[in-house]
Amino acid sequence: MDDLWAYPYRLGIGIFMVVGTFLLTVLFIGFTAWLERDFKKDK
């Protein structure tokens, strides 16, 4: 198998997409959880 790191950067793109999607998902969920906590505090 040829070098996955070389152009067209298949491994790099794969890792970028997995990590990026995971981080964004965590960010969105974290935002919802934060809003929930913040609104409960207001009550």
Added chain:
Amino acid sequence: MPQKSVNPGSMEIKIDKKSDDLLARIKKTALKKIGPEDTVLVWPNLVYLELIAMMFALAILLFLCLYSPAPLEELASADTTPNPTKAPWYFLGLQELLVFFDPWLAGVVLPSLIMVGLILIPYIDPNPKGKGYYTFSERKFSVIGFSFGLALWYILIVVGVWFRGLDWSWYWPWDDPHMHQPAGAVKLVDLQVILQSTLGLSETPVATLGRYVVSMANLITWGIFVGYYAIGFAIPFLIFRNFYNKLGFVRYNLTMFFFLSMLGVPMKIFLRLLADIKYVLVTPWFNI
């Protein structure tokens, strides 16, 4: 003027004699419950807030327009097509999908599934919690599922906006954007071709349906495709029966179909990136 006060829910209403007579005509049950104790009126409480939010958003947009005007270019000419030709940013997710999927799938089927899926959400979600307030703890599956889909969509847009350059090649921030990337040495192969060679299957057609010649390897790829959905439908049904019972037959199947289709998108992308598989399933009409 004689005044009397009633307290339907949390609202204190002052009424005079005339409306008192009217009030007597109204059924008692109609006044019994107006809302929970801690609710406030839409006007002016909510509408004022919305107005302020709208003005604030408008001010930010105006500032952005002045600071960074729309990148309008010269009149389009068929002699000098720009390279790369990029769609507006909000469509770049779709354009990026075209790298990994059959054009009919990336341009028609997937956007339609996304839109129909979003429209269906209120009908297939039986959870009454989280109406009018933010909650993660009471609707974990919905929030995780939606956040994942949204994140996937945004990552595709990020890739399209910042990582695609000349010839729609991938450019890291440290690559020179003016130099063409070398011609790719990767040869993408359909899954059925890989199966044919690794399992030593014959190319003789098993069946012919018009222009669709079905080989044994092609049948196996159908099995893999249908099996993905079958296993995906079966696992929550067998392990989380409560999830199925809450949703019911129709809503469960719709939810799982859309959820598995959404999960299938990154899976297909990785099959192409890391296993050099062009299409999992090949037919004369569409490829997946």
